[in-house]
Amino acid sequence: MKLREVKDILEASVVVGEEKLDMEVSTAFGADLMSDVLAFAKAGSILLTGLTNAQIIKTAADRSIAAIIIVRGKEPSTEAIEMARELQIPILSTKYILFETAGILYSKGIVGCLKKVDGDFYK
């Protein structure tokens, strides 16, 4: 699915990265804990989060996250916007809550970047 379709179905606004809406995305990870983003998110996925500070952008960049969707109608901080521009990571903002955002995307074919964390995960 193109990021543009993600934007449309979530009725999201584009905060950064209007020029990158043709990017293809197929997996996602949702968390408000950046340690979990580091540990579990896979490169190329979209990140759904309720955090709005610059640290989410740096963490996303470290994990090669394709795009960030901020949920619950929040707006990213000025520092986060600047950093996202610099690192060229698109940010969308949707009014849907995390659960609804994930459910809507899942129903349209986006899947989790991993299914579950079991014994051999860290290896």
Add this chain to the structure above:
Amino acid sequence: MRKASSAVWKKLKPEVNASENILVKNSFDVDGGNFDTAGTVSTRIKSILKEQGLPSDVVRRSAIVSYEAEINVVSYAKRGVINLTVTPAAVEIAVNDEGPGIPDIEKAMQQGYSTASQQIREMGFGAGMGLYNIKSYSDRFDISSEVDKGTFLKMIILIQKP
């Protein structure tokens, strides 16, 4: 009273030979309390490892452990140094900080245990997962700490698994 403690976790026994061919040796300073630059060193480490053409799994695990360790230095210490050494066999990331130290390492290693400030938590860290993640993603993890002095971490990520 100062209290020193240490612990080691080994998943594998890497045979890291000190005289082995060193491909990369770098040292980076980390500014304690400066959340604006937190993550910069790990990003640098990640790009150095990528340039070395290391397997993506090794780059990923090294980036995760260095990022968590860097966030810890920024969150708790006055300053710290991260040393990166790469040999054909392994990536070694050693972190030395000047800070409050960890009184009870066993407790600090538990998932969910944290002494983080509100500021750290608002950034999405400080939920007591950092050291646990570092341990989980390292092939060998050494930690030692002295209260009121500082903490030393050494993470080894094997490039070639035995």
